[in-house]
């Protein structure tokens with residue numbers, strides 16, 4: 354099973370759609386193994402969005418991610434990284450497929466509701482960035498036999 358990182362951005366917090374977005378992951382069969390609210394710092398964002406630091410809009414992204422606290426979540430499932438990216442949709446909310454979170458809830462590239470790790474390697478680094486080991490839980494999911502066949506696990 355993989356664990357991946359999702360951030361519910363200020364665009365989700367302010368628009369009061371946290372419950373709906375979290376519910377989508379739950380209904381898909383993804384297990385929530387970590388969840389907390391936090392105010393992101395400049396330092397964390399400069400690390401998290403290092404691949405964008407030379408872009409002219411980098412300052413705006415940082416401001417946007419600090420406009421309110423965010424919710425960070427650790428989500429577990431088979432191929433969770435890929436599954437969660439698919440549920441999230443492409444970066445630009447106007448291009449994202451209807452049925453995806455960005456496709457259903459957003460009109461913007463920047464204000465696009467969620468962050469999701471883009472590979473297992475990135476997920477491992479990002480989970481460490483936002484969670485300490487004792488904030489990620491290992492607990493039985495009693496639905497497992499109804500979520501997966503034995504040979505998938």
Ligand code: IDP
Pocket residue numbers: 402405410414443444462463464465467468469471
């Ligand atoms: P991703 O979130 O789909 O993985 P990235 O390219 O990693 O997309 O960009 C990280 C975040 O930076 C995006 O989710 C979006 O909020 C913001 N961003 C990316 N490109 C732009 C842009 O061209 N204008 C404004 N914000 C952008």
Ligand code: MG
Pocket residue numbers: 471
């Ligand atoms: Mg990205």
